[in-house]
Amino acid sequence: MKRKALLAVCAAALPLVAQQFQFHLEHLAAKASNTVDLSLNGSTLQFAAKFLDSDDPDEAKVKKLIASLDGIYIKSFEFKSDGAYSPADLDSIRNQLKAPEWSRILGVKSAEDGETAEVYLRTENKKISGVAILSAAPKELTVVNIVGPVDLDSLAELSGHFGLPRLKETKPGRRM
Amino acid sequence: MDWLERELQQALERKMPPDGFAARVSAAAGKRRSFAPRWWMGAAAAVVLLLAGGSLEYREYRGRVAKERVLLALRITAGQLHYIQQRVQRESQGAPVEVRQ
Numbered sequence: 285m286k287r288k289a290l291l292a293v294c295a296a297a298l299p300l301v302a303q304q305f306q307f308h309l310e311h312l313a314a315k316a317s318n319t320v321d322l323s324l325n326g327s328t329l330q331f332a333a334k335f336l337d338s339d340d341p342d343e344a345k346v347k348k349l350i351a352s353l354d355g356i357y358i359k360s361f362e363f364k365s366d367g368a369y370s371p372a373d374l375d376s377i378r379n380q381l382k383a384p385e386w387s388r389i390l391g392v393k394s395a396e397d398g399e400t401a402e403v404y405l406r407t408e409n410k411k412i413s414g415v416a417i418l419s420a421a422p423k424e425l426t427v428v429n430i431v432g433p434v435d436l437d438s439l440a441e442l443s444g445h446f447g448l449p450r451l452k453e454t455k456p457g458r459r460m
Numbered sequence: 461m462d463w464l465e466r467e468l469q470q471a472l473e474r475k476m477p478p479d480g481f482a483a484r485v486s487a488a489a490g491k492r493r494s495f496a497p498r499w500w501m502g503a504a505a506a507v508v509l510l511l512a513g514g515s516l517e518y519r520e521y522r523g524r525v526a527k528e529r530v531l532l533a534l535r536i537t538a539g540q541l542h543y544i545q546q547r548v549q550r551e552s553q554g555a556p557v558e559v560r561q
Contacts, residue, residue, distance in 0.1 A: 320536065322529055322532065322536075324526075324529060324530060324533060328526055328529075328530075329530060331522070331523065332526035332529070332530040336527060336530075346531065346534055350530060356530070356533045360536055390544065392547040399547070401544045401547060417537065417540050417544075419543065419544070426536065428537050430537065439537065439541065440541060442534055442537065442541070
């Protein structure tokens with residue numbers, strides 16, 4: 285009986301372990317006009333991969349990309365008015381994305397629009413083991429955590445699919 | 461003829477069955493359960509088939525949902541990357557942009 289209870293606790297804790305940092309944004313859901321909350325662990329990704337069509341070029345790329353991933357976790361909010369989230373909400377995430385595990389590779393801040401976007405990489409043994417994206421606008425907030433050995437080139441290539449325009453080539457040093 | 465032969469002859473002597481023997485045998489044979497399919501066997505088979513079919517259908521449904529969720533996740537991620545790169549390209553002239561490798 286105790287063993288079963290322990291297993292149940294471990295099973296419940298698995299999603300927390302799989303996610304590389306905690307979002308702590310649940311309280312924003314009530315204020316949001318639109319919310320996307322996706323928690324896809326490794327087994328869900330592998331299960332979904334079986335239903336992706338290898339003959340479809342777009343789906344084949346996705347299938348290849350997610351094959352090595354251990355999870356994708358996203359929270360995205362759209363608000364009807366400004367100020368629905370606080371700087372502290374962002375800081376609680378940033379504070380977890382610290383060295384030596386995490387390094388910020390890119391940050392964009394527009395004082396005019398009040399928008400910020402940051403990309404962090406997690407490395408283990410000099411290999412990429414995760415990506416975090418933190419994107420905030422006055423009426424939008426999106427946090428992404430991709431867990432596993434992410435192929436950044438494949439990830440960037442996704443912009444040429446799903447109806448999104450393809451990313452333009454950037455100068456050396458500005459490429460993600 | 462010795463005693464053994466006489467014993468055997470008496471034991472194997474043809475005898476007529478008692479009255480009503482044939483009728484009793486026929487009645488007993490009629491009461492035996494036949495192996496013909498019963499209604500509940502058909503119902504059970506139908507339930508098994510329905511469960512198997514339903515399970516496959518449910519798996520397909522779960523697969524489609526998982527696939528849509530993955531595509532949505534990657535669509536959001538790609539959208540964010542696209543947005544970030546646009547900002548980098550647009551604002552690298554003046555606005556503060558930090559790029560680290």
